[in-house]
Amino acid sequence: MKITISPVAQQWYQENIDLKPGDGLHFYGKVYGKTNVHQGYSIAFAKQKPQQPYYEVVYQQISYYFNDEDVWFFTGYDLQIDYDAKVDSPTYTFVDETSK
Template sequence: MKITVSDRASKWFHADMGLEDGRGVRFYGKVYGKTPVHDGFSLALTPDDHPKNPYAVTEKDGITYFVQQGDAWFFKGYDLGIDYDPQIDGPKYDYIENGEL
């Protein structure tokens, strides 16, 4: 699994979440909601500066974005693309099939 963060999304995380260099964001699946690839589950995020046993990790503009091994089930078979959506003034998530089983 790969995580990609656009320049516009990176700016949003810095500005709206108040993140500074050296900080981190953890993505995970939570009960309730819907995504294009899951019914009954939605994507959640939380500030978390210390990845432990990461399944996927990327760094952009001083911020570490990651998914823990325990949340691999939610992302299995997909890469996560993160962009900024001006209509909602927040991040937009794309699940890109990667052929991972």
């Protein structure tokens, strides 16, 4: 269970969510939608400083994380976040941890 974020996706978050060093971005699963591995759930995020994250990765002094209550959504998968210039938005791909 890890999160990797491409530099261009990091830049998108910084510019569009107004993330600055010391800020955090909380990822979690929400009802409705889908991902490449979830039916009925999609990924959401909120600008929040982490309190006690279950998992956290820091890029350019910005925390990207999920909490204990989000573990169910990420268990067994790594989340790869990239950027799609055609739609000017991040892309989210879950990769099975065992496929490495």
